[in-house]
């Protein structure tokens with residue numbers, strides 16, 4: 275099997291996700307073969323810093339000795355056993371551990387495989403909760419520019435035109451509040467507390483009118499990631515929590531992207547002292563090793579599903595691989611490493627460094643905005659007069675491809691350059707990534 279054959283077969287047989295295959299097949303693409311720490315190596319032996327944590331999931335680097343060992347140990351026992359009505363050791367231990375490390379009001383763990391499914395579970399649980407209480411409610415409140423995954427329920431509460439408008443005939447009804455960052459920038463020129471108050475007032479007004487039809491408010495936690503790294507005004511989350519409580523509506527927090535240290539704390543909601551009714555976790559949960567997600571919920575919601583068998587109050591949801599033994603074993607070890615190696619404490623100075631270094635990007639004529647929440651960064655490119663580039667110009671991709679020439683692997687969101695390196699990246703490599711990106715922006719746009 276030669277390299278050219280692999281490249282040919284990749285283009286012939288493999289339909290890639292979120293990818294225009296016509297364009298993909300015309301280009302040279304990276305085919306990764308192995309990883310080591312923050313580096314990925316392709317089949318041609320080229321080395322790249324994984325500056326997007328393999329799409330936002332890797333935390334401790336690749337090929338991590340402790341995660342490898344945990345996986346091998348579990349593999350030598352059993353790879354998978356069903357959790358529909360029976361159980362397995364790592365899934366039990368992980369559930370207990372997740373309850374211990376998450377906000378206090380969350381006491382139960384429902385497993386799934388991907389972020390999108392953890393959102394489906396949250397939506398269905400919330401809807402079913404009111405059903406079991408004998409109430410008929412069917413409306414969800416979400417945000418413009420939201421991204422909660424690509425399955426139909428998650429798309430219904432999503433708000434990214436480009437991804438979601440195609441399917442609109444298939445979606446259930448939602449009420450959408452403005453995207454906080456976009457709204458605040460347009461109206462106030464910045465994120466500020468007046469803007470936060472105005473947004474919260476809109477929510478309050480809506481719930482006053484139609485609160486009794488509303489199942490839940492669903493939000494990403496602290497930042498709209500897939501929309502291009504759009505942070506919320508500080509205190510917005512807390513405000514939403516208070517209002518949802520006041521109106522007896524559930525709050526679903528999607529921490530799929532922000533969970534497991536990305537914002538500097540294990541979960542972003544800790545920073546605002548918020549405990550949601552349902553919390554979705556995915557991406558970093560296994561350190562980026564295996565597909566696993568969870569929906570955490572409260573005792574109150576759990577209890578409403580209890581009844582005699584014949585009452586059929588229970589939650590009819592679960593997949594073949596729900597609570598997979600290998601995934602849970604790795605996730606358990608991941609939490610242990612985070613704690614024992616003080617990964618989040620060691621992240622703090624790197625977040626500061628990143629903040630300092632990002633200031634340099636404003637010197638570039640084509641940088642319109644720089645946004646950061648912890649270790650999540652979006653650098654928005656535009657024409658020199660601030661107008662956006664045309665979608666078909668693929669400026670973001672061109673800059674990302676340029677970075678590859680100097681060994682940095684990125685995937686942009688449109689013309690927003692995303693940086694989200696593994697939490698363990700060293701300061702020198704972090705600066706190298708930033709310098710490479712700065713160089714690439716100049717190379718592509720200023721020659």
Ligand SMILES: *Cc1c(COP(=O)(O)O)cnc(C)c1O
Pocket residue numbers: 388389390391393421422423424494499500528529530531532556557
């Ligand atoms: C990525 C993401 C999802 C979807 O997770 P998948 O594992 O890709 O299904 C959901 N919500 C948020 C906030 C995400 O960033």
